[in-house]
Amino acid sequence: MVETRRGRPTMNDVAAAAGVALKTVSRVVNNEPGVNAVTASRVLAAIERLGYRRNDSARILRRGRTASIGLVIEDVADAFYSSLNRAVEDAALHHGYLLFTGSSQEDADRERDLVLAFCARRVDGLIIVPAGNDHGYLAPEFDAGIKAVFADRPPGAGCEADTVLCDNVGGARTGTAHLITHGHRRIAFLGDAPGIFTAVERLRGYRQALAAAGLPYDEGLVVMGPPDPARMRADLTRLLTASDPPTALFAGNGRTTVAILRALAALTEAADAGAAGGLALVGFDDFELADLLGITVVAQDPARLGRTAADLLFMRLAGNEEPTSRIELATRLVPRGSGERPPLRAAG
Missing domain, CATH: 3.40.50.2300 (Response regulator)
Known part of the structure; x- marks a missing residue:
């Protein structure tokens, strides 16, 4: 029986346990062709036995992405924003992304601090329910490739971004x-x-x-x-x-x-x-x-508001470069x- 180093098992540990090359393990983990069924079964059995988990963060960082987005809302305890948050979280999980959420408490400075904190952690995109009317601070982040969608309220003057509102x-x-x-x-x-x-x-x-x-x-x-x-x-x-x-x-x-x-x-x-x-x-x-x-x-429909904002954001992250849109959802x-x-x- 192969003994692994103390800590999280690596691909090298899986390769040793299965008696195959490291490249073979990589192909199995990433669902690439070129591995026969018997060898793949042996690799998968070793993965299960060792409890190996793929290090997605390193793979994503090599592509220049972190597979994470940030959501800034007014108050996560408010039922309206809680529903919006859940819808965005569901969309993020569907796309394989992690969601970070923060509450601005209707404070423009706190909104700015949260947004910039998320950007410092290299999120790929943002959904913002703005508390303030000045979003010039986002210009450097947009230049750096961050994508943003505003929800429930529009951005301040001088900031061009997709926006989803209700009527x-x-x-x-x-x-x-x-x-x-x-x-x-x-x-x-x-x-x-x-x-x-x-x-x-x-x-x-x-x-x-x-x-x-x-x-x-x-x-x-x-x-x-x-x-x-x-x-x-x-x-x-x-x-x-x-x-x-x-x-x-x-x-x-x-x-x-x-x-x-x-x-x-x-x-x-x-x-x-x-x-x-x-x-x-x-x-x-x-x-x-x-x-x-x-x-x-x-x-x-706060859930629809969140879903629509998330859909717009993931379209941008997928490379959509059409002019920014402003969507207004009906009430009843x-x-x-x-x-x-x-x-x-x-x-x-």
Whole structure:
């Protein structure tokens, strides 16, 4: 019996154990022709017995690739980005690539640091959900051959890259128009921080729906900012105790919808605002348990977003040099009850 050196078995160990030349082992491992079936069986048996594993990293590096990509998202704990992450990971595994993922936490500096850290580790490509609006730092990386695709939000000015978005404007317009169709004329918009592309686009869709229905835009019905529970409760209290309060709410993303539901529950229990229990609600983004809670949503498909971005990236890695593309994925309205409630009072 051949004894191998301590540590991971090598091709030399396999060759000695099978009694063949090193080149023969290489041909079997790489599925190359020129080895008869009996010899190949002997080599495969030695591989199994020794527990040999091919060193893909060395082979890939010789081709100038690392077979790895980097993904920068806002928050891996967020269900939307978790689904996107899983789709990209599945695509990477399908192509034989390793995926590195990092969360920017909506911090432009952290996004830049993560991207450059991935580049320093010689990833072949990147999928970026941008937190900032300046992507000039990517120019040297593009010159070095790194490929990049932007997802959910476009890159900043001066950066040309493939981009995959959802129809933020159209989705918000549809959701707001749905509330208008059910008799609402005072509809509040509660969105994310105003510097975020998706928040701005969804506000634009909301305004378009109001304009199409001949309804005025009232800045007093618009609240923008991170969905902090205390802030959300304060904002809803202000809205619902106004002289002409809203009869419906449009939430700009899934986390905001959840924050609204919690704040409304607290207000109803405390009797701080009598209208809290009768509001109609449509949220942008589906979320876990929304179906059981009967929440009407404008649903995106984060998995499709991730798959599409990954497909574009792997096309680039395969040598596609066509002009950059911008793909916008459709949303769909999912009525479940909360968006179909009529106003409980005459609208002002």
